[in-house]
Amino acid sequence: MTALSLPVSDPAADGVSSPVVDEPVALLQLDLADPAEAASAVYREVRRGRRVVAVACGRAEAPVRLARALDAIGVDATLPAMGEGLLGxxxxxxxGPEAAPARPRGAAVRPLRVALAGCGVVGGGVAARLLGDLRFELVGVLVREPDKTRDVALPRGLLLSDPGALLAREPDVVVEAISEASTGLALIRAALSRGIDVVSANKQAVGGDLPALAALAEASGARLLYSASVGGGAPLIETVRRARAHGRVVSIEAVLNGTCNFILNRLAEGRTFDGALEAARVAGFAEEDPSADLSGLDAAAKLAILAHEAAGWRLPPDGVSRQTLSAESALPAGRVRQVARLDIEGRRAAVAFEVRDGDPLFADLADEGNALRVMTAGGRVFTARGRGAGRAPTAESVWADLTDLSTGRD
Incomplete structure (x- = not known):
């Protein structure tokens, strides 16, 4: 893999041109014998804010196979025709060539011992990949019902229902993908206090008091990674970090909840609220109890995480002003979005329904899509969008954090 740094202009998605900066371009030579692994390599560069030129090595269909693997995790890609520019x-x-160059072999490294908490939509997707990757050793899986049938075949000896027993297996990292906030938060705290690294996709647990969790991790020497807790596979947290590195962040506006976005799209088509909610359940974007999504609490928890990233704030999610989506909601006419707003200078945060007709970032946002716009004090705009829900995109974000931990070991 080669990374190039080239000066390119960065037009924002809302049509506002940002200053010309040195934006790195990653040139990757990928072996398409394993499309999922090749797509993961591209995804990790994308979430670092890099443009990517991917050289797909293999048979003639290798570029198409890579494009399909990227689409499955929510990454858009183009296959330029001969003579077309590559740095869009x-x-x-x-x-690329049919055979990829052989990778140099490094010294053997002990597999990273991983304990997985939760084996639902996200956890199940991560578990399937852990079992097939020699860089990792899955040492335990925390579930409510060990005897329940699952769509991922796990060795019976891995399944546990006691968090203490999971930590007793001495993992290097806990992957926390529990849907319930209090249990997830307790497990994160217990792991960090023992010096165990944590990768979390649980926005309610992480967003409740991220500054305290970050302080606990620093005190114990553990690492806390939580990219999947906001935006699913869309690199929203990374985009805020890049903006903050460039200058002081003054405001954020974002669509952070795929369930509401799906329902709002169905309402725009003329469906009833109940019909739209049922369609969201069938599509896998709404829980049986969607109250956190519809009340704006889910978006508020994610906004709390972004507030920490943007300005080091502790923003209690239950203190964010929120509007609820229901059959009785009087929505304005037009393309309506549930928009989470953070005004850092005014110290205000809110989740509300707004008409965004003509906004190229928000107006045509796909059903499970999330999007983000960050403004710095210097007037530069940073944007990102992608799939904010679903097994493949969210599990890919968790996988990228795990891979970063694995490759970053001494």
Missing amino acids: RGVAIVA
Whole structure:
């Protein structure tokens, strides 16, 4: 893998041009014998804010196979025709040689011992990959009902229902993908206090008091990674971090909840609220109890995480002003979005329904899509969008954090 640094202009998604900066372009030579692993390599560069030129090595269909694998995790890619430029926005895929160059072998490294908490939509997707990757050793899986049938085949000896027993297996990292806030938060605290690294996709647990969790991790020498807790596979947290590195962040506006976005799209098509909610359940974007989504609490928890990233704030999610989506909601006419707003200078935060007709970032946002716009004091705009829900995109974000931990070991 080669990373190039080239000066390119960065037009924002809302049509506002930002200053010309040195934006790195990653040139990756990928072996398409394993499309999922090749797509993961591209995804990790994308979430670092890099444009990518991916050289797909393999048979003639290798570029198409890579494009399909990227689409499954929510990464858009183009296959430029001969003579077309490669350094447009996003990911460009070109055909490479049939055989990829052999990778140099490094010293053997002990597999990273991973304890997984939760084996539902996200946890199940992570578990399937852990079992097939020699860089990791899955040492235990925390579930409510060990005897329950699951869509991922796990060795019976891995399944546990006691968090203490999970930590007793001495993992290097806990992957926390529990849907319930209090249990997830307790497990995160217990792991960090023992010096165990944590990767979490639980926005309610992480967003409740992220500054305290960050302080606990620093005190114990553990690492806390939580990219999947906001935006699913969309690199929203990374985008805020890049904006903050560039200058003082003054405001954020974002669509952070895929369930509400799905329902609002169905309402715009003329469906009833109950019909739209049922369609969201069938599509896998709404829980049986969608109250956190519809009340704005889910978006508020994610906004709390972004507030920490943008300004080091502790923003209690239950203190964020919120509007509820229901059959009785009087929505304005037009393309309505549930918009989470953070005004850092005014110290205000809110989740409300707004008409965003004509906004190229928000107006045409796909059903499970999330999007983010960050403004710095210097007037530069940073944007990101992608799939904010679903097994493949969210599990990919968790996987990227795990891979970063694995490759970052001494």
